[in-house]
Amino acid sequence: MADSFAHMLELFTDAIKIDTEDYGWTNNRYTSDLFRVAHIERYSDKNLEVLHVTCFPTKHSSNPIYGFDIITVEKKCLAAFLDWSPVIHDKRTYKCGAKFKTPYKLPEWTSSIFSKDAVAVVPDEGEFLVVCAEAMLSFLTYVAMLSMKEAVVADPEVIATEQNHYCEQQQKNERTFNVLKAKLGEERARYFMSTILFPKIC
Numbered sequence: 219m220a221d222s223f224a225h226m227l228e229l230f231t232d233a234i235k236i237d238t239e240d241y242g243w244t245n246n247r248y249t250s251d252l253f254r255v256a257h258i259e260r261y262s263d264k265n266l267e268v269l270h271v272t273c274f275p276t277k278h279s280s281n282p283i284y285g286f287d288i289i290t291v292e293k294k295c296l297a298a299f300l301d302w303s304p305v306i307h308d309k310r311t312y313k314c315g316a317k318f319k320t321p322y323k324l325p326e327w328t329s330s331i332f333s334k335d336a337v338a339v340v341p342d343e344g345e346f347l348v349v350c351a352e353a354m355l356s357f358l359t360y361v362a363m364l365s366m367k368e369a370v371v372a373d374p375e376v377i378a379t380e381q382n383h384y385c386e387q388q389q390k391n392e393r394t395f396n397v398l399k400a401k402l403g404e405e406r407a408r409y410f411m412s413t414i415l416f417p418k419i420c
Contacts, residue, residue: 255273288353322338381418385412
């Protein structure tokens with residue numbers, strides 16, 4: 219599935235791969251005239267599998283931030299998250315067409331960054347393929363939206379403030395940090411969180 223996300227970026231945008239340090243698992247990062255950075259990560263460690271996809275628009279674009287995560291342990295899906303997180307609050311979001319039986323309770327820090335249509339669920343075996351299909355459809359739609367180049371603001375400082383707030387809130391995710399800390403040590407885990415996963419606009 220990670221390859222499918224990468225293929226869409228490479229097929230429909232002028233994406234250029236960013237050289238990225240080898241942390242011991244797959245981290246493909248891209249930049250483009252349409253977005254400042256997209257990250258497709260596939261983390262594998264023993265029985266834990268994580269697919270993490272983000273795309274941050276350029277600092278001149280008021281389009282939302284794309285985010286998708288799906289986490290499995292011993293081939294059982296623990297959680298899936300999908301959102302177009304708005305940087306300007308009146309902008310469009312992605313409304314998932316599917317319904318899921320079991321919601322996932324989001325931590326408080328997500329309340330100021332996720333859209334009202336954010337998907338946070340614990341998919342059962344039958345719903346797993348459904349949420350994956352929604353993620354692919356939403357990403358294809360998102361890339362098409364970026365390609366329209368219609369969402370431009372005069373003041374990039376507004377976008378920087380909102381994107382940086384998103385990154386700061388995401389860096390509060392203790393579960394992600396603790397997994398990285400066990401793998402990389404505290405200093406490199408913090409660097410990975412702030413530079414690879416959720417890079418702010420300097």
